[in-house]
Amino acid sequence: MKTMGLERLTLIEPRRFPDPESDALASGAVDLLGRARICATLDEALAGCVLAIGLSARPRELVGAVQPARAAAIEAMRHAASGEVALVFGTEMFGLTNEELARCQILAMIPANPEYSSLNLAAAVQVMCYELRLAAGSSEVPVAPQFPLASQDEIELLYRHAAHTLIGLRFLKPERPKRLLPRLRRLFARTRLEHEEVNILRGILASVDDLIERAKR
């Protein structure tokens, strides 16, 4: 929950709480556990909510709407503008009962392998919290480090240098160039070469040039 920016945890009749084992497992999120609200019943927990979304891997007889997790998260965000929205999870062993699910307006299901569809409780919570974060529009990740790109003329000088060196190596035969240079151009066109990378490549070419000169003596 905390990794996805969620803060409000409600526990219904927890068997042990607070519990040193939970605290240990919560690691850096023990603050969230410390602020958890404890309720005696699901009705008490849901009082005041404008939407309750129940999670289950099993289809049920008497639910109104069934939605995949992603659509349910979008629906949750839409309702969050006008009030509290609850995601309701059952126990690890049994999930939600039909009676509990009847208190939810939406049954959300996480698309899964039909032959083995029951996620762990923690896994289901993680997926839903992740979808909520993305539905809330927080899909940003840091961008890759940016280095100054090479200019077109730097790149053309690189190609010219490469052609010169390849001829010196007798790898490129000016009378029968085949498609070597166009293929090199294509390779480097797919990556956007950086200024520093052009310098490195030209350094390599220069040291090959030196070798060619020394070999001539």
Added chain:
Amino acid sequence: MKTMGLERLTLIEPRRFPDPESDALASGAVDLLGRARICATLDEALAGCVLAIGLSARPRELVGAVQPARAAAIEAMRHAASGEVALVFGTEMFGLTNEELARCQILAMIPANPEYSSLNLAAAVQVMCYELRLAAGSSEVPVAPQFPLASQDEIELLYRHAAHTLIGLRFLKPERPKRLLPRLRRLFARTRLEHEEVNILRGILASVDDLIERAKR
């Protein structure tokens, strides 16, 4: 992995394997663990892959592309058409080293709370496997049970019956109807009434009608 339909697990230098504790935790997915491939190095594991996607919560200096999990999953599916794609996860404690990440073409990051961004290994694996399943187009969930819907004329008879009963109750005054009936219409228009539900509602109205008749005597 198994809940999301993934089957091929590769472990690099596992400290203990096979391990009765892993088997117990794997529950119904112990078959997948039994078929796990064991490699001595990451290079050995990645040999033959056309794309390696490394997962990390930390931005790095020298990666080419950084993508959010969702985009990386789509990229993975695109490449899966032409060969093997690997998702590369580090250890629970330290994640991937820079050296390991340098073997990946894409650094995938799971959008997270910048103040507490490090998911458990299991949670990160779950999110990526889920995104792969959705990227593969398997977002179907069972539809809600369908019951026969009420026809328009059944619904009109219901409204007529309701108006009659509400007048009998003196709740609706024909000379000053206000907006009661339009509001009831609006309420029931938002839900698509089922045939059986109309019968239930009319049964309720009929028993109110009986009560009204008895009160008159």
